[in-house]
Amino acid sequence: MTESESENESGTGTDTGTGTGSRVRTLPVTDLSLVVLIGASGSGKSTFARKHFRPTEVISSDFCRGLVADDENDQSASGDAFDVLHYIAGKRLAAGRRTVVDATNVQQESRRQLVELARKHDVLPIAVVLDVPEEVCAARNAARADRADMPRRVVRRHIRELRRSLRGLEREGFRKVHVLRGAEEAEAAEVRTEKRYNDLTHLTGPFDIIGDVHGCSSELESLLGKLGYADGVHPAGRTAVFVGDLVDRGPDSPGVLRRVMSMVASGDALCVPGNHENKYGRHLKGRKVRHTHGLAETVEQMAGESEEFRQRVREFIDGLVSHYVLDGGRLVVCHAGLPEKYHGRTSGRVRSHALYGETTGETDEFGLPVRYPWAEDYRGRAAVVYGHTPVPEATWLNNTICLDTGAVFGGKLTALRYPERELVDVPAERVWYEPVRPLASEAPGGHEGRPLDLADVHGRRVVETRHAGRVSVREENAAAALEVMSRFAVDPRLMPYLPPTMAPTATSRVDTRGGAADELFLEHPAEAFEQYRADGVARVVCEEKHMGSRAVALVCRDEGTARDRFGAAGVTGALYTRTGRPFFPDSSPDSSPESAEGSAEGVSLTERILGRVRDAVTEAGLWEELGTDWVLLDAELLPWSLKASGLLRSQYAAVGAAAGAVFPGALAALEGAAARGVDVGDLLVRQRERAADAAAFTDAYRRYCWPTSGLEGVRLAPFQILAVQGRSLAGVPHDEQLALIDRLVTADASGLLATTRRLYVDTGDPDSVRAGVDWWLEMTGRGGEGMVVKPLGALVRSAQGRLVQPGIKCRGREYLRIIYGPEYTRPENLDRLRSRSLNHKRSLALREYALGLEALDRLADGEPLWRVHEAVFGVLALESEPVDPRL
């Protein structure tokens, strides 16, 4: 390991001047480094710093002394002053800013602290020594009022200590030591800022980043060919980037090295070292290394090569830089992955990390080190492309991707086209080397993946979404979601999505009082069409609302698919509500017959519904057409009374019952009083209207209730296929979606599936808009729940680039009695109800939508379960935000 500690990034060495002052010295200083000036009081450090560095780059101990003690020369404040100095320097280095320390630094202890600070922040410590004669220093001090009384012995001591230090500076850890001898040389010296070796931000590619080759020369040639390279050169000028581990285990490491070295030499490729190159390099230098993990093969193959080639390989490996920062900082390539704080940094620790990754210190059952899952914590802006850990499929995780797909173990050799982010691979020609441990399966649902951890969901969180940036989840909302998710939800592996809430249309200003209809509206589709027109959405689809319960159905082709893809045994999918609860209490695969009420022949209701949908998918030929073994459906389950019966009885029917019981008597009393000649004013009229409102309310909820027995009477109305294997279909236009859905409904012989009626409207065409309004009036006039207006293009952005609402609901006038109460249509009530604020609801709808899309995208990309679950959990948590529940 000592070898890996050495850092190739910068040539270490002491650059000692001649002391004659006869030539102008140029001091290379790395752009990100800690520059430690060393010199006696009066040696000209501050002048030197002022001349060569920006004022904000320089922190002087005198200044810090002033800060803490109001006196730059108060030596008793030195301790506090250096605390401040170290603190500021630490903050600057953490932020990636070069820092110059202007203090005498003649004592080893003070330098040790600074070297430690540089290491802590993974930057190079650089020493610049101003070795100026005592007389000069003394004369300068004497000329300064504040130092005039500084005893001569102090300067003498400084110079004595400095001289004593000179030889040991490199050993102390300084990676560059510049010694300027004499006042003249110090004054004449120039500083040249150098880029770090790993800084290739000026290269923008395009790149083809290639995973671990491990001596698979033939596969490499095939892949290069597939990528369009001819003899190592791409006609379009693309650059190959190798993530290391070119050698060992495979059949032809010399061939791979020859190819890569020539491409690097000609500027057609970049290469970072892998741990295997590193070890082989040490072997070539004559160090004793164990010929394990495939090194023996390389050594043997290289034995057949010339000494000259081996020498060139040695130099090549010696010159490799641990990682590269490319494309303006947007891309980082290294062998084993790199947390953001190490990007562009230079230290032994960074190199070690880049080559070996971080391990937890534990070993797994195969005796291999357990790697710390750094990518799970990664939140950096730069895409990190790496290899090192064989995985069955290359998948993005938090903007990182591992390209080692185990070519030498019989997997495949994978390349990533950047910036296109396309994966290109060629299969291994054979298993060249038996793996110690089987390639880990990272299937979604985490069949063998890591289990969900509380830290994935608990507390205040921010979820990165590709469609709406960062979405925050507050602690109290996560806490509530945790309770519901843990106690009531279906297995998270079978719940890759939760539907977002939907905003209603802007509050209606439509007032037909005095007109033929003589009706007031709280919601009316005219506003929905207008809102989409304003958002630049020309074409929308109106979809009938069924007044069922929102349902998500995950339907797998068979139990095997559910097991392999989602890791759940004994089921073929799931059917769950908006908060992830199962619709039927029998969804347990292990449930004993007596607990599975309503089941026939021991098959649960859930499984019977899934079975019918499955048959329809099969009959419609959609498995083949969509290239999938499972579908995720967004749907409504009818009747409403199936799920909401508790609420219906405790709230809706109860209100109807109370109203029905009270009005006959109340009206009779009023009529009696009126008959006696008592002036009851408009009270009687009003009570009659209220009685009629209450009756209308009862009629309203009754429409959505009917008895069911088993599956008899149960309908499922799907309206969108959310996802299939490897693809989110959330962006598929709704007319195409509905065409697929129609085929499902047609193919369903069981009568379970219900069709969703729809009408297409051009928001800019008044006739079309009128037709849409009439359609809605007709539907809701018959008691229909209403409709949802959606942009035809499904996933649509406004001209300003913001997501537009994925749907706007327009609820029927009668239906809204269930929401706003029996008497909401009374003018005095409606006037007050119209002052409702939709802003929070709209924002919530978009945030939940973005989280839902994110869950589907992560599912499609084959990301691990916890990543999908993070977004799904976010939707549930946001649902507990304080927003008017009637919207």
Add this chain to the structure above:
Amino acid sequence: MFLTISTTGAPEHPATDLGHLLHKHPDNAQAFSTSYGTAHVLYPEASAERCTAALLLEVDAVALVRRGKGKGRGGAPDAALAQYVNDRPYAASSLLAVALSSVFSSAMKGVCRTRPELPGRPLPLRIEVPALPARGGADLVRALFEPLGWTVDAEPVPLDTAFPDWGDSRYVRLVLEGEQRIADALRHLYVLLPVLDDAKHYWVSSDEVDKLLRAGEGWLPDHPEQKLITSRYLSRRWSLTRQAMERLELVRLAETDDSAVEEIDNAVEEVEEVEEVEEAEGAERTGTDDGRTDAAEEPVPLAVRRREAIVAVLRDAGAARVLDLGCGQGQLVQALLKDVRFTEIVGVDVSMRALAVASRRLKLDRMGERQAGRVRLVQGSLAYTDKRLKGYDAAVLSEVVEHLDLPRLPALEYAVFGAARPRTVIVTTPNVEYNVRWGTLPAGHVRHSDHRFEWTREEFGNWAGTVAGRHGYGVEFVPVGPDDPEVGPPTQMAVFTLGTGTGTDTGTSATTTTARNTKEEKAA
């Protein structure tokens, strides 16, 4: 929102005296503004033979909901709690009681300036309340009014005639008849309407609760159901304070799913005060929530025995740092605190309400530093692995596993036995075989509405054996409660110890237990 008061009379005592008593002239319809809407008093009939006064309260439902948004008193604390779809405008609720007291305040005090002799005279009264919310049903209505001298006719109102199988609503059509002084009749209604009301959320402020209690003077102390009446007041008062800690997030999640919040926010029993009694009766069962208490069946409550058994095992295992996973209201944490050998006690529950109740029960905010330093309550979930739970001596899962759907049990197994891996794990769960011994538990019913399953001894044994084998634990079984020769103990307990058995060993021990049980069954 509507009731009528009728009386009969004769020329010498005309029924229309009712107008004097109520201070409302029979020939006028009068309107009064109250906090919750307009109250109207009018007389559908007013003759010397028969006089009927009607009180009609027009509740402004929209204002009721919107009031909650402001800071005004008496409002629902949050819009999420208030429903526009609400029975308040129709049912004779606490709102009607409040209106009654403000419209007929003099009559209720028994004051009549014009005819001072009238209030002291009992009248033949008939009171009709067509929609009375009655928690406890018609029987309770009778039990409350009959001892006061009323002839009671309480007829349940069906929920919806279109759906007969939905059964009756919580409302009854109430007719009271009796010779009563009008002031007494009004005070009976004023107190008992809210008692019978089944409101989930209260709009009545706490000083009105005190007024209600005062209205009971003279008749409440001797009422046979005095305890119930008072207890409902107390629970009402508790509910008032509870509003502040209402878990609105859960309310919203329930609404998202068109379900009542009680369906998901049910980790803590609704009626806290009667909990000790319930424990005596067998802690598992959902108590009858009308506040009436059944006689205790057992001398030592099962929950107490369970805690004793757990503490004994923890002591034997030499555990000092203990996790109570699914700590609920913190009874076990409380028991563990009494023994200083337990140096660190962490109560974990997924329900924030449970943790709040536990914290109150333990008086964490007033506990001395030394003792408080030994205990922590944190929200956690066994559906997820949790790094905070690693490195403890023991974990207790007392009456926890049966609250999980079976398909989600493997996640708990992994989180506890695979990830947290304490040296000792104690799991207790009901023995379903014993349920036949609970006299009051209907056959085939689980002991608690949230139990997703209850296991036989064999089922529990198999599960425990498999889990132990998979994760390198040995397991032993300990009966808790009277070990019935035929059906075993009411609670079964498994004690898992890390590294005391290989997979095959634990398999054998599970089999042994099962075999023993079978033998006992045969012997019985």
